[in-house]
Amino acid sequence: MPELFRAAKAATMIPGAPVIHDAAIVVHQGIIREVGTHADLAPAFSGTTTDLGDVTLAPGLVNAHSHLELAHLRGVCPSGRGFVTWVEDLLAQPIFDLDPDLLDAALDELKRTGTVMVGDIATRFAKRMAGELEASGLFFRVFTEAIGEALPKKTFIPAGDFRNGALSVAGHSLYTTHVDVLRAAKAEASARNLPFSLHLAEHDDEVAIMAGEPSAFLDLLQARGRLLDFAPPKKRPVQQAADLRLLDPTTLAVHCVKVTDRDIETVRDSGATICLCPRSNEYIGVGRAPWEKWLASGTPLCLGTDSLASNTDLDLWNEAAYLKEHFNGELGLEDLLATITRTPANILGAGGELGTLEPGKRAAFSIVPQKISECYQ
Numbered sequence: 460m461p462e463l464f465r466a467a468k469a470a471t472m473i474p475g476a477p478v479i480h481d482a483a484i485v486v487h488q489g490i491i492r493e494v495g496t497h498a499d500l501a502p503a504f505s506g507t508t509t510d511l512g513d514v515t516l517a518p519g520l521v522n523a524h525s526h527l528e529l530a531h532l533r534g535v536c537p538s539g540r541g542f543v544t545w546v547e548d549l550l551a552q553p554i555f556d557l558d559p560d561l562l563d564a565a566l567d568e569l570k571r572t573g574t575v576m577v578g579d580i581a582t583r584f585a586k587r588m589a590g591e592l593e594a595s596g597l598f599f600r601v602f603t604e605a606i607g608e609a610l611p612k613k614t615f616i617p618a619g620d621f622r623n624g625a626l627s628v629a630g631h632s633l634y635t636t637h638v639d640v641l642r643a644a645k646a647e648a649s650a651r652n653l654p655f656s657l658h659l660a661e662h663d664d665e666v667a668i669m670a671g672e673p674s675a676f677l678d679l680l681q682a683r684g685r686l687l688d689f690a691p692p693k694k695r696p697v698q699q700a701a702d703l704r705l706l707d708p709t710t711l712a713v714h715c716v717k718v719t720d721r722d723i724e725t726v727r728d729s730g731a732t733i734c735l736c737p738r739s740n741e742y743i744g745v746g747r748a749p750w751e752k753w754l755a756s757g758t759p760l761c762l763g764t765d766s767l768a769s770n771t772d773l774d775l776w777n778e779a780a781y782l783k784e785h786f787n788g789e790l791g792l793e794d795l796l797a798t799i800t801r802t803p804a805n806i807l808g809a810g811g812e813l814g815t816l817e818p819g820k821r822a823a824f825s826i827v828p829q830k831i832s833e834c835y836q
């Protein structure tokens with residue numbers, strides 16, 4: 460039987476559409492059939508009506524960047540001590556000892572806080588994580604992370620047939636993943652019409668390593684037998700990514716903290732989307748991305764929580780509230796909501812099903828919490 464949901468407001472996130480007051484959304488068989496005002500839709504409607512009251516409805520949230528493999532590491536790496544110390548702390552942990560109960564708790568936290576889809580990075584257990592996400596009912600894109608020097612024998616992307624998601628491939632970073640591996644990973648994602656992701660310009664050591672300057676992090680990696688014959692490109696990270704042809708409209712570049720004005724133009728002109736992880740950057744102590752410049756540039760922006768090894772929770776509303784609170788100048792409700800709904804749904808290839816409230820899409824809603832909505836009254 461069709462259901463009608465009534466709410467004081469609905470932010471449909473259809474580009475340019477105003478917030479609907481006294482809104483109604485008609486749903487049937489899990490799909491949105493009609494969106495409009497209660498006055499327009501109620502007279503012709505027959506079915507069950509649920510009045511949600513004085514709330515603002517928004518599309519279900521999309522977390523553009525997480526590492527659910529690290530769900531068992533909540534709170535174990537101290538915060539604010541810089542990237543190198545954070546990695547040392549992380550590497551001292553049992554990184555690949557997944558804890559099913561803590562993974563379940565993380566999945567529950569995502570769902571409880573309005574998230575309906577995640578773009579998740581999997582370093583070792585991509586297929587298993589996709590299976591866990593499928594079982595949870597969340598939509599997903601699981602990126603198998605390409606790292607190191609070796610090209611896989613056949614394919615980066617494991618076979619897998621899922622109802623609510625798909626697998627793709629991400630590069631770990633410009634220095635931990637060999638340039639040939641990065642190029643091949645990007646080529647495979649493009650050939651299969653899948654999104655590609657890459658951690659980019661996250662911290663000062665990345666800039667130093669790319670430039671061929673001294674870096675405590677490079678020392679740490681080399682002491683562990685990694686990057687022993689690394690040849691620095693002597694370029695800024697964004698320029699290196701552009702020169703390797705890793706940036707295009709199907710790429711999600713994550714972090715983008717250490718960027719110049721010219722880097723921002725380069726990314727914007729490439730058509731790539733970026734994912735900001737403000738609380739992770741603060742937790743690790745790498746500084747903060749120039750959010751205001753990114754927004755002004757017109758580059759499509761997403762928000763991600765990153766992993767529980769560098770964040771206190773996976774609640775995207777907390778991520779959005781943090782950005783709003785620390786943003787200098789105007790950050791409108793549509794721009795803020797776009798980073799956790801429409802833009803990540805589009806770059807993760809789910810724009811036909813999620814990201815906006817409009818007929819034909821999944822009936823996946825979230826409710827804007829008061830701490831956000833009161834900023835816009």
Ligand SMILES: [Zn+2]
Pocket residue numbers: 524525526580658713765766
């Ligand atoms: Zn990450």
